[in-house]
Amino acid sequence: MKTTPIAAVLTCAAMAAACPAPAQVIVTIDYRPPETVQRVAIPVNPKEQRLRVLIVSGQNSYEHDWTGVNNMLRTMMQDTKRFDVRVTEDFDHGTLAELKAYDVVLLNYSSRWNYADPVQHLWSDDAFKALYQYVREGGGLVAYHSSFTWGRDIPEYKRLIGATMEPGSSRRAPPGSFPVHIVDRDHPITAGMREFVWTYNDDMYTNMAMDPEAKIHVLATAHDAAAAYDPRLTGPKYPAAAYTPEKLKAMKGIDADHPQVWTADYGKGRVFSITLGHDEVSLHFQPLQTLILRGTEWAATGKVTLPVLEEAKDYPTK
Template sequence: MKRFTTIIALLFSLVSFNTSHAAEPMKALIVDGQNNHKVWPITTPMMKDYLEETKLFTVDVATAAPEGTDPNFKPDFSKYDVVISNFGHGASPWPEETQKAFEKYVSGGGGFVVVHAADNSFPEWTAYNEMIGLGGWGGRTEKSGPYVYTNAKGDVIRDTSPGKGGNHGKQWEFPVVVRDKHHPITKGMPVEWLHTKDELYDQLRGPAQNMEILATAESQVTGRHEPMIFTVRYGKGRVFHTPMGHAEYSMECVGFITTLQRGTEWAATGKVTVPIPDDFPTADKTSSRTK
């Protein structure tokens, strides 16, 4: 009987260990500090809160000096399951050592999340542009790669026409159309949902290799269906990219919040467990969470 009791206790301890181990949150890092969007000191804590409220992540923040290449900006990326960029247009290059460390991190299997103006950053950094798939501004042209968008049927167009990379019209509430209903990030989302007031980026261009478009929005400027949710494979790494999220009111959209949470989980693990919430926007009604 004593031996039986010992075995049961051992099994119970193993189950308890595995359960607690499985429940241990993943580690995420938000990098910021240089962004032409002056609201970044507000939006970084917002994204931190959104990720931590899932109970899947603990989130650290690494902030670069406000101007110039910061020689002390050297996060230990290897400590994290996923890195989220809240950098923006005009950001100075990271130190070469940090660039190489980040390339090694993502290509080796690390997750990376690109939010809004982070696709404006670092036009001269070849590997970064391969990671983000599409970018804008910063002197990007046809030399950076094709324009990528879809037609009304959802067919992907790779347009090599010459021209600048990056543009947007006035901010507005625009419909987001899910193009891939089976991908873990978008599975269960309404086929169309109304995003809150935001900049709709158009004319993004870049290498766009190993890229999958999950959702689009029709630009009032180009008439094209521009990528709004997409993924990129970089080596063994998973990259989630959304051009949405211009300001705090844009990030208060439940569609943005859910997309960020699910996209970050996918970038970190390749799977998604975060549910589509009951207050997710519909085709004709926005939904926001304000604090």
């Protein structure tokens, strides 16, 4: 029988001590990075009778690549085979007849180039009235991200979408990525989702002015933590002198949860409001995709048939 020399055994033992076992289990999954080149959505065969979506856009703030976002939304929706999507960048003289050709309207519009600009580009009075009547008579509406950065001086628009940002009191909290708490996991839109999901390169709208007449039902919130304003985390966009411990303590809504996603009725229509979805980067992530796709379907029909995407699914934690 062959024996192992003592020196060899000691060498192996020394090597094992010097090279401890990995602390993290390496898991290989079926994965590929998100596409960085945007595809152009191709036409849909009318015989498929998909839900018809109209994205109303054409003016937005300088921080938002609305043309890129519109394209990603359209492609993402059409890939589900549930939606047929059109985009208009000219709703200045929109009509009720134009809107009634669609099952749901998605607003990706802001009237100002800069959030604080005193001058804004508004639709005509008739176009506003057409939108209100469309939803009131049963049309679906999705209010998306920058839709909340204007309309604070238009009472009926504010009531339609449920809330707006108010310069001087509302704010964009610093974190570019943050957890979103799904506080109602029984609603058709959120059923089957994890309790906490993440969004990336996004805006946390905090301290919004909620319209008292809009009876909203909150689906998801985010927490505006004072610790997130630490200048070592925020960078130069948030001047340290403006967020000292004393000033943070006095800020309204600090260390509190703030609505990010909600639903509401407006007449016979359904409104789905989602403050998330800043740009093309955030739209690559499945939790946000899940909320947008299922929320749009719900606004159009009152029901949800689309699945929760894999990275947004609930899973056992015990």
